[in-house]
Structure formats: structure tokens, C-alpha cells
């Protein structure tokens with residue numbers, strides 16, 4: 001690439017002592033700064049890591065926690081798009097978005113590998129820095145759980161002190177979840193979904209119903225007629241299984257690091273997480289399998 005004086009940028013850099021090939025990337029810094037850093041915000045992002053100790057494993061814990069928070073955010077963005085596509089009966093679009101959401105969920109589970117490399121003694125070197133802090137207080141995780149259908153108004157109230165976070169959580173709590181949107185779609189397509197699944201107080205926890213199992217049963221048994229809904233059912237099942245993997249891998253990581261110790265958030269730790277891991281997103285899709 002030539003500049004107005006006719007000299008190639010590579011030649012310019014070479015003059016400054018760095019041996020480069022003509023097709024090397026341009027090293028650009030304008031008055032507004034470096035365009036990559038400006039676009040990605042990496043200067044801000046990479047200035048947000050503050051280990052509180054010299055413990056060798058603390059950076060891994062802090063950074064992987066931040067990585068997961070970012071992935072919760074991306075999962076929430078993709079789940080929101082899927083929910084809206086289902087609400088507008090765009091099943092093809094929803095299936096496409098679910099492909100990406102599935103990859104995000106798998107990456108979330110893979111993220112545990114780094115934390116699985118910590119020993120209990122390494123973790124103990126900085127654990128007390130958390131105080132009463134715990135992943136249970138992650139609002140992005142709560143957003144994701146609410147949007148996928150695991151609603152609990154009390155958990156939104158726990159964030160009342162932060163107006164913006166609380167407002168966003170209440171919005172997600174009071175809107176249809178991704179699963180509600182799927183059931184509303186089935187209903188519009190004439191499947192026997194009960195009226196109570198189509199209009200209700202969305203902030204109430206979802207309760208599984210035999211009639212919804214029956215509706216999914218029709219989709220599976222008549223998959224030639226309901227091909228797109230059959231694909232949707234299986235894509236949702238993959239997502240539910242991936243999210244279940246994240247929960248189980250969290251539980252195993254916690255057992256490795258803490259044994260039977262209580263959590264910093266005041267629960268019984270692994271025992272409590274075992275109960276959480278028993279929850280299933282999109283429950284009737286799990287139930288219908290028994291009938292097929």
C-alpha cells in the first residue's frame with residue numbers, strides 16, 4: 001500500500017528498523033487512536049483485572065469469571081433474538097440463531113477447563129478476597145436464566161439497590177421467555193397448547209403441563225407435517241442439554257475445589273448446586289421422550 005509520497009508503508013517501517021514483508025498488516029495509529037483498540041474497546045476491557053493477592057491462580061480465576069460474564073451477555077443477546085424470531089413466527093431465523101447460541105453455550109462449558117486446572121490449595125490462597133461475593137449474584141446469568149424460562153421474582157428483588165440492573169431484570173421477568181414464545185408459536189400453528197400458556201403473568205414461574213407434553217408429542221409423531229417445529233424442538237433440546245452441562249461442570253469444579261465446604265454466598269455449596277443442576281430448561285421436551 002503506497003502513501004501519497006509514493007513510499008510503501010512496509011518500506012517506511014523497515015526504515016525504522018523492523019524487517020517486514022510488503023504484505024504485512026498496516027500499523028496504523030491516527031489522531032483518534034488505533035482503530036482496532038477503538039472498535040474493540042480492548043484498552044478499557046484489559047484494564048479491568050485487579051487481582052487482590054499475589055496468588056499465582058488468581059488471574060486465571062478473575063479472567064475466566066469475566067470471560068463467562070461476557071459469554072452470558074452474548075448468550076442473552078442471541079436468546080433474545082431467538083425469542084423475538086419465534087414471536088414473529090420466523091422459525092428459519094430462530095433455527096439459525098439457535099445454532100450460534102448452541103456454540104456460545106458449548107464455549108461456556110469449555111471455559112471450565114481452565115478453572116479445572118486449579119488445585120484446592122491454590123484456590124484457598126485468594127478465596128477469602130471474595131468476602132460474601134458469589135456467582136449467585138451475577139445479574140447477567142440471572143438475565144439469561146429468566147429469558148430462557150427459569151423465572152424467580154425474588155432473585156430480581158435481590159438487585160433492587162442497582163436501579164439499571166433491577167429495571168432490566170424486571171423487564172425480562174415480565175416478558176415472555178424464549179420457551180413461552182415457542183409454545184405461543186405451537187398454539188398459533190394449531191397445536192393443542194393450553195390457553196394458559198399463551199397469555200399469563202409471565203413473571204410467574206413456568207409450571208410444566210401434561211397438555212404441553214401432548215402438543216410436543218404431536219410434533220414428534222407427525223414430524224413430516226411439522227418439520228420446522230420438529231427441528232425447533234431438537235434445537236431447543238440441544239440448548240437445554242448444553243446449559244445443563246455448564247451447571248454440572250460448575251458443580252464438579254466446585255466439588256474439586258471446595259469438597260463439602262459452604263459457599264461464599266451462604267449455601268451448602270456443592271449440595272445446593274446439585275439441586276440447581278436438577279432443573280431442566282424446556283421441561284416438556286424432556287418429558288415427551290418417555291412417550292416416544
Ligand code: HEM
Pocket residue numbers: 064065068069115133134135136137138141250253254257258262263264265266267268269270272273276
Ligand atoms: C471456580 C471457583 C468457583 C467456585 C468454588 C464456585 C462456587 C459456587 C457456589 C458454592 C455457589 C452456590 C452459592 C454460594 O453459596 O456461593 C455458586 C453459585 C454460582 N456460581 Fe459459582 N463458583 C466458582 C466459579 C464460578 C464462575 C467462574 C462463575 C461464572 C461467572 C460462577 C457462576 C455461578 C452462578 C451463576 C451461580 C448461581 C447459580 C444459580 O443461581 O443457579 N461460578 N458458585
